[in-house]
């Protein structure tokens with residue numbers, strides 16, 4: 001006897017948000033060693049295009065420039 005209670009298991013959201021803004025994941029390739037890596041780019045349309053930004057390769061540690069429409073907020077990570 002007695003009422004059965006079915007537990008509700010909610011799905012945990014896996015989307016990460018950085019300080020309230022959504023980041024766009026992009027895959028880039030090092031011009032020197034050709035190793036692909038991921039970066040997170042901000043998606044704030046009100047910010048003017050920044051042009052080239054410099055970053056270091058996770059593999060050969062060489063510096064190279066990346067042309068993305070907005071500020072790089074994370075990365076590089078192994079792709």
Ligand SMILES: [Zn+2]
Pocket residue numbers: 030031032033034035057058059060061062
């Ligand atoms: Zn490299």
